[in-house]
Amino acid sequence: MLHTMSTTVEPATDRSADEVNEEIRALWRRSGGTLSGEQREEYQRLVLEWAAAAPQPARAA
Template sequence: MSTTVESLSERSAAEINEEIRALWRRSGGTLSVEQREEYQRLVLEWAAAPHSVEAA
C-alpha cells in the first residue's frame, strides 16, 4: 500500500480526523499492521486537506 497522497483531498480535515478517531475506537487502542497503514494514509490525507480556522 502506498503512503503517498496522490491528489489533494476533497474532504475537510475535520472529516478525516473523525475517520482517524473511528479507526482508533475500532482498534481498541492497538493498531494492526493493516490499520497502521490505513492510519498513515489518513494522516497524510489530513495534512493535505483544507483546515478551517475557528475563532474560540
C-alpha cells in the same frame, strides 16, 4: 528497471480535515487503542490526507 516513489501528498478525496480526523478517531475506537499492521497503513494514509486537507497557517513576512 528502477521505480521511484512519489513524495507528493495527494488526498484520496476532497474531504475536509475535520472529516478525515473523524475517520482517524473512528479507526482508533475500532482498534481498541492498538493498531494492526493493516490498520497502521490505513492510519498513515489518513494522516497524510488530513495534513493535505488541513488549513495552513499564514506565514509572517
